[in-house]
Amino acid sequence: ELKQAPRAWNAKITQELRRMVFATSKSENSSLFIRKGRLGPVSILLYVDDLVITGADLSEIDRVKVQLATSFDMKNLGYLH
DSSP states (O other): OTTHHHHHHHHHHHHHHHHTTOEEOSSSOTTEEEEEETTEEEEEEEETTEEEEEESOHHHHHHHHHHHHTTSOOOOOOSOO
16 A cells, blocks of 8 residues: 555646646656746656755746645655755
């Protein structure tokens, strides 16, 4: 059962990101998702149960986080360093 949990979570987050019009990168594996924004792309890198969200449009990144928070229990761990 526990071995299936990460796979189930990955399937759920992938389904949600596709619903939000994110596409998987053509040059990477299925852990990189990209969506066009007004000021450039917003990219999400999925690593186990963490998401790295990046892009030039901070307001678009905030909208993505709000959308994801409606489906997932999330914590903002701050800037990546």
